[in-house]
Amino acid sequence: MQTPDSRDAATRKWHLPTEAMDELVRLLRDDGYTVIAPTVVDDVIMLRPVTAAQQIARGLRDQQEPGRYRLEKGDPDLYFEHVVGPDSPKRYFFPPEQKLVSLRIEGDRFVTEGGPAPPKLAFIGVRPCEVAAIRIQDRVFGLDPAPGSFPCEADAYYCEARRQALLVAVNCTRPGGACFCGSWDTGPAVSDGYDLAMTELKGGFVVSAGSDRGADLVERLPARAPSPAELELETLKLNVAREHMGRHLETDGLKELLDASVDHPVWDDVADRCLACTNCTMVCPTCFCSTVSDSNDLATGEVTRTRMWESCFTDEFSYAGGESVRSSIRAKYRQWMRHKLDTWWDQFDTSGCVGCGRCITWCPVGIDLTEESAKIRANPPAAAESGVAR
Ligand code: SF4
Ligand code: SF4
Secondary structure, eight states, X not given: OOOGGGHHHHTOEEEEETTHHHHHHHHHHHTTOEXXXXXXXXXXXXXXXXXXXXXXXXXXXXXXXXXXXXXEEOOTTOSOSSOOOSOOTHHHHSOSEEEEEEEEEEXXXXXXXXXXXXXXXXXXXXXXXXHHHHHHHXXXXXXXXXTTSOOOXXXXXXXXXXXXXXXXXXXXXXXXXTOOHHHHTOOSSOOSSOSEEEEEETTEEEEEESSHHHHHHHHTSSOBOOOHHHHHHHHHHHHHHHXXXXXXXXXXXXXXXXXXXXXXXXXXXXXXXXXXXXXXXXXXXXXXOEEEEEEEOTTTOOEEEEEEEOOTTSTTTTEETTEESOOSHHHHHHHHHHIIIIIHHHHHSSOSOOOOOHHHHTOTTOOOHHHHHHHHHHSOHHHHXXXXXX
C-alpha cells in the first residue's frame, strides 16, 4: 500500500538486469517471504511458490480467446510475454478451501483449534488488473471498506495475509486476446497498491517503487539509473499495449443501462448457451462467495468446519426459504453479470470487474460479458423490453 512518505520513492525509477530476477527471489526468501510467481502447471500459467528464478515461467506467450487458452513458445529472454492464467492472488488471500475451526473432546473438556495462520507472501509478476482486483477484495473483506458501503464482516485471515504481502507487479506490454483492462483503466500499467512495478524490456526491467518497502528492496539489488532511451521505450511499449487490448467494454453509463435491463432478451439468449458450470466465478479474481461445511472424523471424533469457494451459479448457493431463489440459468447469469458490472457499485462503491478476461477465456462455451453488454447497448431496454414477459 502506498504511504505518504513513499511518494519520493514512487517518482524514482531504476533499471534492473534480467539476471537479477534470481537475486530478487533470494532476497525475498531471506526476508522470510514465501515467493509466489507465474509457473507452468498442466500447460497453463499458474501462480505457485518458487524457490529460484528458473522456476518462473519464461519464454512463453499465451493465446486467449473465448473458450480457448494455449501456451506457445515466445522470446526465450523474456519472462512476462504471457498474461494471466486461470488463478490469481485471490487463491492465497482467500483460499479455495480453508479450515476455520475444529473441535474435539479431550478428557472432560472441549478443545477448539483455529485455522492456520496466513504465510508471509511476496508475489512476483502480479498484473495491474490483479492488483486492482486485490484492492477490490480489500473492500469486500473489510481491510479497506469504502465509506458508506456495506462490507462483509472483516475477514481476519484475509486482512492479515494482505497486510504482510509484498507485491512486485509487472506492467503488461502484450495484452491477451480476452483482456480489457484498458476499459476500466486498471491496466496495462499499475497505478497504485504495489510495492515494486516492473516493465520488461529486452535485457532487463524498468522498475518503479510504490512503497518504501519496495524502494528498500530495489536498493539491495544490482539496479542502476535507467537511460532516457529505456524510459522512452517503456512509455512506448505501454502506449502500444493500451492500443492493443483484446477486447473493449463500454463502461460509460453501463450501471444505469444494466439497472434498466432486468428483462432484456439477452438473458434468454445467454441461458440457451450457459452451462451453469461455475467456471466464470471460480476464475474471477474478485468473486468472493463461499460456503461452510462441517465434517466429522469418526475415528477421532474431531469435528471440522471448512470454508470453500461457492458460486452464484449453483442451486444450493441461492437456496433460501425452501427453494432456490435463482433456479433458472437466465436468472443465474443475469445475477452474476449484473453483480460484476452494476450492483457491485451499490455494495462496494467500485466495479466488480477489472477486465482480466478470465471469465471469457475459461467459459467452456465462450460467453463473453463484453459482447453481451454490447448487445444490450445496441438494443437498449425501452425497445428491447416491449413484448417481453416478466
Ligand atoms: S468479471 Fe471476468 S473480466 Fe471481470 S474481473 Fe471477473 S473474470 Fe475478470
Ligand atoms: S457463463 Fe460460461 S463459465 Fe459461466 S457458468 Fe455459464 S458456461 Fe460456465
